[in-house]
Structures are given as structure tokens and as C-alpha cells.
Amino acid sequence: xxxxxxxxxxxxxxxxxxxxxxxxxxxxxxxxxxxxxxxxxxxxxxxxxxxxxxxxxxxxxxxxxxxxxxxxxxxxxxxxxxxxxxxxxxxxxxxxxxxxxxxxxxxxxxxxxxxxxxxxxxxxxxxxxxxxxxxxxxxxxxxxxxxxxxxxxxxxxxxxxxxxxxxxxxxxxxxxxxxxxxxxxxxxxxxxxxxxxxxxxxxxxxxxxxxxxxxxxxxxxxxxxxxxxxxxxxxxxxxxxxxxxxxxxxxxxxxxxxxxxxxxxxxxxxxxxxxxxxxxxxxxxxxxxxxxxxxxxxxxxxxxxxxxxxxxxxxxxxxxxxxxxxxxxxxxxxxxxxxxxxxxxxxxxxxxxxxxxxxxxxxxxxxxxxxxxxxxxxxxxxxxxxxx
Numbered sequence: 001x002x003x004x005x006x007x008x009x010x011x012x013x014x015x016x017x018x019x020x021x022x023x024x025x026x027x028x029x030x031x032x033x034x035x036x037x038x039x040x041x042x043x044x045x046x047x048x049x050x051x052x053x054x055x056x057x058x059x060x061x062x063x064x065x066x067x068x069x070x071x072x073x074x075x076x077x078x079x080x081x082x083x084x085x086x087x088x089x090x091x092x093x094x095x096x097x098x099x100x101x102x103x104x105x106x107x108x109x110x111x112x113x114x115x116x117x118x119x120x121x122x123x124x125x126x127x128x129x130x131x132x133x134x135x136x137x138x139x140x141x142x143x144x145x146x147x148x149x150x151x152x153x154x155x156x157x158x159x160x161x162x163x164x165x166x167x168x169x170x171x172x173x174x175x176x177x178x179x180x181x182x183x184x185x186x187x188x189x190x191x192x193x194x195x196x197x198x199x200x201x202x203x204x205x206x207x208x209x210x211x212x213x214x215x216x217x218x219x220x221x222x223x224x225x226x227x228x229x230x231x232x233x234x235x236x237x238x239x240x241x242x243x244x245x246x247x248x249x250x251x252x253x254x255x256x257x258x259x260x261x262x263x264x265x266x267x268x269x270x271x272x273x274x275x276x277x278x279x280x281x282x283x284x285x286x287x288x289x290x291x292x293x294x295x296x297x298x299x300x301x302x303x304x305x306x307x308x309x310x311x312x313x314x315x316x317x318x319x320x321x322x323x324x325x326x327x328x329x330x331x332x333x334x335x336x337x338x339x340x341x342x343x344x345x346x347x348x349x350x351x352x353x354x355x356x357x358x359x360x361x362x363x364x365x366x367x368x369x370x371x372x373x374x375x376x377x378x379x380x381x382x383x384x385x386x387x388x
Contacts, residue, residue: 001026001027001029001060001062001097001101002025002058003023003024003025005024005052006022006023006024006090007022008022009361011296011330011364012367012369013369014367014369015369016036016294016324016369017036017367017369018036018295019089020089020296021033021034021048021090022093023090023094023096029100029101031094031095031096031097031351031352032298032354032355032356033089033090033091033271033302034089034267034295034302035085035086035088035267035295036267037369038369038371039371041369044082044086047082047083047086048086048089048090054075055067055070061098062094062098062101064091064094064271064273067091068274071083071087071090072084072270079245080245081245084245084268084269085267085268088267088268089267090271091271091274092271092272092302092352095109095273095302095305095351095352097351098351099350099352100350103350105348105350105351105353106305106351107304107347110272110306111309112309113308114308115307115346116346117341117344117346118304118313118315118343119316120149120315120318120342121148121150121188121316121318122145122147122149122150122318123294123317123318123322124294125138125142125150126138126139127322127323130156130173132172132176135173135176135177139177139180139181140180140181142181143181143182146338146340146342147185147337147342148184148186148342149186149315150177150187151188151216152173152174152188152190153189154174154189155170155203156169156170160195160196160199161195161199162195167202170206171206174207174210183211187210187211189207189212189215191203191217191218192216193219193220193221193243197219197229200215200218200219200230200234201233204218204234204236205234212236213236214238214260215234215236215237215238215239216238216240216263217239217242218230218238221240221241221242221243224253227240227256227259230258231257231259231260237261239260240253240258240262240263241263242263242265242268244264244269245268245270246270247269247274247278247281250264250281254282254287260288261289261314262287262288262290263290263292264292265291265293266291266306272302275303276306276309279306279313287312288313288314289310289313289314290313290314291303291306291307291316291317293316293318294319294323296328296330296331297328297334297354298331298352300320300335301333301334301335301347301352304344307344308347316344329360330357330363331355333349335347335354
């Protein structure tokens with residue numbers, strides 16, 4: 001079997017573009033992969049056009065290790081977010097082809113399942129008025145849909161520091177959410193990598209009474225000493241890793257023992273095998289894996305294939321039920337959270353178990369997507385409750 005070429009399909013929303021890549025073969029099998037880009041979609045498409053000519057066309061889709069090696073190192077460059085995201089799309093699609101050709105789900109090819117279900121946590125549920133009452137109602141809706149865990153960033157447009165008034169308002173938001181979900185549900189606390197260590201530690205202590213399951217990206221991700229400083233001073237697990245795009249770059253993070261949970265993004269890290277290898281390394285450091293996953297249904301399906309086969313897999317982030325829910329129709333067989341358990345049940349479909357509907361994808365053309373966490377209008381109410 002040989003790859004004859006690839007086709008790309010960009011599904012656009014105002015804040016992100018989802019790039020789907022179909023890998024076609026001379027035996028009629030087609031696989032699909034996906035990544036999520038913020039402001040770099042054209043760069044990704046340009047890389048994929050060149051990679052198709054230089055590395056992809058004519059390759060054996062079963063030889064993913066060789067294909068990834070050539071795509072990553074064959075042009076004598078240093079792979080960053082664009083290259084690793086392009087690799088992830090193609091590599092994931094090749095695993096989809098392997099599973100379809102052999103008639104088995106991808107997790108079977110990764111060593112078999114270690115669980116019958118992967119827990120999910122909800123993200124994107126808080127796109128509502130930024131008030132305690134509105135967050136309380138939204139969080140109750142999340143629980144009514146069967147989720148047992150959710151994540152929140154209550155800090156508005158705070159950057160490096162947060163004023164006393166903003167801090168008290170953030171506390172009021174998380175207090176409302178904890179009240180809505182009860183004492184048993186897991187509540188993840190997101191900081192988006194934007195605080196100085198002293199501020200992150202202070203805020204973590206303010207939030208401690210609400211028992212966060214983890215503290216996510218408390219400081220900018222490029223400074224591991226700052227992360228270690230926070231980890232040494234807080235009494236809750238620390239999670240990070242979504243903005244690391246090469247498995248090798250996690251080495252120093254593991255050695256520092258600054259993170260209890262790593263959050264690789266399969267769509268930026270190079271795909272399924274790279275994420276599974278990282279999880280195995282994390283296991284040797286007694287570290288849990290909870291992938292970053294704010295893409296679409298194909299990324300969710302791919303992340304789940306890893307999760308079903310990974311002993312130290314904690315939980316999977318899920319955006320698709322809340323943000324841009326209307327685009328779910330572009331993927332047939334999209335994974336669904338079981339409302340009775342709050343988990344994704346084991347998929348037994350061949351490959352990834354999903355199919356891209358290219359006609360539906362064409363209904364959502366590429367947009368000039370823009371996401372700025374600190375701009376006016378992002379989380380649009382200030383601590384006094386007045387609109388910005």
C-alpha cells in the first residue's frame with residue numbers, strides 16, 4: 001500500500017481553525033487526522049504542500065516511524081509548532097488507515113486496552129455572562145449532561161498580577177461553580193500561563209478551599225524554574241505541557257519534578273505514537289497524562305485511542321459539547337460522553353472510528369480566527385460587574 005496524496009479541509013470558527021487532513025492510498029483506503037491552529041493555518045497548509053511532495057506521496061502508511069522521521073528531520077530544519085502539527089495530522093491519518101486495513105481500532109495496535117472507559121472533563125462551558133449566577137447555572141448544566149469534572153479560568157484578563165478586587169471576584173466565580181457541582185466533582189483550575197510565581201502561589205492559596213484537582217499552567221511555560229518555584233509552594237497537583245511541541249522537550253520538565261500531570265496536545269506533538277511514547281516516559285516518573293484537547297472530534301477520537309491503551313492516563317479534556325457545537329456535524333461517529341458515567345466508552349470501530357464529511361466541512365470555510373486572552377472583550381465583565 002502506498003500514499004497517493006493528501007487533501008486538506010479547514011473548518012473555520014471566529015476563534016480557531018480546525019485543519020483536517022485526509023491521507024489517500026492506492027488501495028482505496030483513506031485516513032483522517034486533525035490539528036487546531038490559532039493564527040497559523042496558512043503556514044501549516046504551506047508546510048503540508050511541501051511535505052506532500054518531499055516526503056508523504058509514495059510512502060507506506062504502515063511505516064509511520066519512518067515517515068515521521070523524514071518529515072521532522074529530512075529538511076534539515078528544527079521542527080516547531082507548524083511542522084509538528086503537520087506531522088500530527090498525517091501520522092494520525094496513517095494510524096486510521098492501519099486500523100481500517102486490519103479491521104481493528106487503533107488502541108488494539110498500541111498494545112490493547114487497559115480500560116473500558118476514559119473519564120472526560122468539560123471545557124468551553126463558561127461562554128456566558130461572567131457573573132457568579134451565570135456560572136452557577138452553566139456549571140449545573142454541565143453536571144446535568146453527565147460530566148463529573150470541569151475546568152475554569154476565573155481570572156479575567158489578569159496578567160502577571162491580579163488586583164485584590166479582581167482576586168475577590170475570581171473567588172466568587174469559583175465559589176459559585178463549586179456550589180453548583182457539589183463536593184464530589186473534580187474542578188480543574190486554569191491559569192493559561194500568565195502569572196508571576198508569587199501571584200500564582202497567592203491565587204492558588206485563595207482557591208485552595210474549593211479543592212482544585214490541579215493548577216494548570218500557573219506561569220509562562222518556557223520558564224521551568226518559575227514552575228518549580230510554584231510547585232514547591234502549593235498543596236495541589238500542578239499540570240502543564242500543552243505548549244510543548246516536541247517529546248524531547250519534556251525531558252527537562254520530568255527531571256525538574258515540577259509537574260504532576262502533563263498535558264500534551266496530540267495535534268501539536270506529532271501524533272498518536274509520539275503521545276504514547278511521552279506517556280510511557282511520564283509513567284517512569286510517576287506522572288499522569290491528561291491531554292490538552294480543544295480541537296474537534298477527530299482529535300478527540302485520536303486522543304482516546306491513546307487513552308484506552310495508557311495505564312497512567314487520567315482524563316481527557318472535551319470542548320466539542322460546548323464551544324462551536326454546530327461544527328460537530330463535519331465528523332461522523334464523533335465520540336460521545338456517556339451521561340451515565342461522565343466517561344467516553346471504549347470504541348471498537350476500526351481505525352479512529354470516525355469519518356470526515358467533506359461536504360459538511362465546506363459549510364464552515366476558513367476564517368481569520370483570533371484569540372487574545374488579554375484583549376478587551378475576552379471574558380467581558382470586570383470585577384464590579386460592569387461591561388467592558
